[in-house]
Amino acid sequence: MDQNTSKHADPEATRYTRNALTRTSIGKTVSDHGAAQMDMVALRAYRLGRVQEQLRKNDIPAILLADPIMSRYATGIRNMQPWSMHANNRCALVPAEGKAILFEYGGSEHLGDNLETVEISLPSKGRYNLDSKTYEGGKSWAEYIMSFLPPQKTGKRRLAVDSRVEYFTGLHLQNAGIDVIAGGRMLSDAQMxxxxxxxxxxxxxxxxxxxxxxxxxxxxxxxxxxxxxxxxxxxxxxxxxxxxxxxxxxxxxxxxxxxxxxxxxxxxxxxxxxxxxxxxxxxxxxxxxxxxxxxxxxxxxxxxxxxxxxxxxxxxxxxxxxxxxxxxxxxxxxxxxxxxxxxxxxxxxxxxxxxxxxxxxxxxxxxxxxxxxxxxxxxxxxxxxxxxxxxxxxxxxxxxxxxxxxxxxxxxxxxxxxxxxxxxxxxxxx
The missing domain is CATH 3.90.230.10 (Creatinase/methionine aminopeptidase superfamily)
Known part of the structure; x- marks a missing residue:
């Protein structure tokens, strides 16, 4: 069943079927690859666990993901993925323990409703034009993100970010008191x-x-x-x-x-x-x-x-x-x-x-x-x-x-x- 026809359907549902490829003459069918045995819940749990393992290994309480591919890897969310590659609306906050928080394009928050990897899906405040001329807006956005960070015992609050978190976004986080850490290597290691x-x-x-x-x-x-x-x-x-x-x-x-x-x-x-x-x-x-x-x-x-x-x-x-x-x-x-x-x-x-x-x-x-x-x-x-x-x-x-x-x-x-x-x-x- 398609996710558009039932709110209880798997968010990564697809029309790909067991007998879809029987027309190929090169002898390979879906059943050859055991596609019917895919467990998407287990897949999402494994991927989230891999990211969180890297966070704990590096003593980092959370990572902010602005790259839609990275958000999908960690949570399973698929939302206008190619468009999201050149827009600055969506992001996800993944803690080292527990479930992720999605910040989604306004009106699409429901797409995360049935994801067992997600604690809550909220409308994104957007990161458009968070440059030096819009400091107050950027400060407000950074404080919004900070309000969801896991508590830390001592010292400056630490947050890893992926490569799609652009310079001024990172700067606003730093100005808000966050120790911003490059998370690219951790994400690469997680996915290998x-x-x-x-x-x-x-x-x-x-x-x-x-x-x-x-x-x-x-x-x-x-x-x-x-x-x-x-x-x-x-x-x-x-x-x-x-x-x-x-x-x-x-x-x-x-x-x-x-x-x-x-x-x-x-x-x-x-x-x-x-x-x-x-x-x-x-x-x-x-x-x-x-x-x-x-x-x-x-x-x-x-x-x-x-x-x-x-x-x-x-x-x-x-x-x-x-x-x-x-x-x-x-x-x-x-x-x-x-x-x-x-x-x-x-x-x-x-x-x-x-x-x-x-x-x-x-x-x-x-x-x-x-x-x-x-x-x-x-x-x-x-x-x-x-x-x-x-x-x-x-x-x-x-x-x-x-x-x-x-x-x-x-x-x-x-x-x-x-x-x-x-x-x-x-x-x-x-």
């Missing part, structure tokens, strides 16, 4: 280890993304535009109850090199490569982040196209085999695939990264990049990673992007994405 229910949500998103990949592959033909093809991903996600797409990374022909070019009205031509990265937020808010590269018919791929594809494929699978619980980020970087010299200038420094409600930490870089960009840490069982590869020469005509999503296990990894690779581009005869 996924519960079984989170894994099921991720698998549901991947199932839909792979239906879209199948449809896109079937639709590629001369005369289609990049936008035509990208829209299939968007439409498929919406069709099965998904939410939004983080990027528009689909390119063709010469626009596949270099990478990071979003879809345009460019028309695809015969025997060109078409590459895309899904970056798809599915029906439970979790990210399906996989990449594939296809060949537009008709005709056989060129030798250079096969070289690009085989190199990216080898890079991807070499780096996948480095994933195991206990592996250090530094060790992974040092052992990462060594691209041929002509492709190194355009290699992607970020080789592995965490995935949850969005792309997230940890970020683990490839060979030669650890000293400049790397962070220290080790892989832990239950982390979900995307492993990325890209192969394209500076000045080259095309490039190939591939990516897989996995969960780290004690013995290595479990592949979560299993859309097939292109046998013809690998140079294998049928």
């Amino acid at each position: 280890i996924k519960s079984a229910d989170e894994i099921q949500c991720i698998m549901a998103s991947l199932s839909i993304a792979e239906v879209a990949l199948y449809r896109i592959k079937q639709a590629i033909e001369p005369g289609k535009s990049e936008i035509d093809l990208w829209s299939i991903l968007e439409a498929t996600n919406v069709e099965f109850g998904g939410e939004y797409i983080d990027t528009r990374l689909l390119s063709s022909g010469h626009r596949t090199n270099p990478w990071y070019q979003e879809a345009t009205d460019r028309i695809v031509r015969p025997r060109e490569l078409v590459a895309l990265d899904t970056d798809m937020i599915g029906p439970f808010g979790y990210d399906a982040d996989v990449s594939r590269t296809f060949l537009c018919p008709s005709g056989r791929p060129s030798g250079e196209q096969r070289t690009l594809y085989r190199t990216a494929y080898d890079q991807l699978h070499h780096n996948l085999e480095l994933i195991r619980a206990g592996a250090s980020f530094r060790e992974m970087s040092e052992k990462a695939y060594d691209l041929p010299e002509r492709f190194k200038e355009q290699m992607m420094p970020m080789t592995w990264h965490g995935v949850g409600l969005c792309g997230q930490g940890p970020t683990i870089v490839g060979r030669g990049h650890h000293e400049k960009y790397g962070e220290e840490g080790v892989l832990e069982e239950g982390m979900v990673l995307s492993c990325e590869s890209y192969c394209g020469e500076v000045g080259g005509s095309e490039g190939v992007k591939l990516e897989q999503q996995v969960v780290v296990t004690k013995d290595g990894y479990q592949l979560l994405s299993d859309f097939p690779f292109e046998e013809e581009l690998l140079g294998r005869e049928f």
Whole structure:
């Protein structure tokens, strides 16, 4: 039942159903991933507990979350999420013990009514224009937030904030007597280890993304535009109850090199490569982040196209085999695939990264990049990673992007994405 038809429905309800994906020809259905076994109450309790564990570990009584993704992670609230990413109305106060307090866009407070993670949902006073010219308004807002802070025994009152709490908001909190602490690392650490229910949500998103990949592959033909093809991903996600797409990374022909070019009205031509990265937020808010590269018919791929594809494929699978619980980020970087010299200038420094409600930490870089960009840490069982590869020469005509999503296990990894690779581009005869 939809949350719009019953006030007793789960606030994260979705029209995603057990048999929704039986049309895919690649053999994956919802039942394969056990989607019917998802326990959303347990999922929310686990996520709130992870945040509160970090607060207690750092001796911080509460954290103020202005990022709608972080609010959703900690409480389960989903309220106009893409709009909230560029508006300053909504926030959530999460204590180290007990339930959260939501400050919601006026008139939408009822969306938190059935969330067992929430103590109360109140209309937000808003943080618009809390700059140096509106000091009194900002002071009033800070005092309002302070009135909900848990009591502290001694010393200055401490409050962590996420990265979306902007400068002047933080300044007003400080002026009101709050010791404001950056909470980004705590939130990143909290989200790194996924519960079984989170894994099921991720698998549901991947199932839909792979239906879209199948449809896109079937639709590629001369005369289609990049936008035509990208829209299939968007439409498929919406069709099965998904939410939004983080990027528009689909390119063709010469626009596949270099990478990071979003879809345009460019028309695809015969025997060109078409590459895309899904970056798809599915029906439970979790990210399906996989990449594939296809060949537009008709005709056989060129030798250079096969070289690009085989190199990216080898890079991807070499780096996948480095994933195991206990592996250090530094060790992974040092052992990462060594691209041929002509492709190194355009290699992607970020080789592995965490995935949850969005792309997230940890970020683990490839060979030669650890000293400049790397962070220290080790892989832990239950982390979900995307492993990325890209192969394209500076000045080259095309490039190939591939990516897989996995969960780290004690013995290595479990592949979560299993859309097939292109046998013809690998140079294998049928």
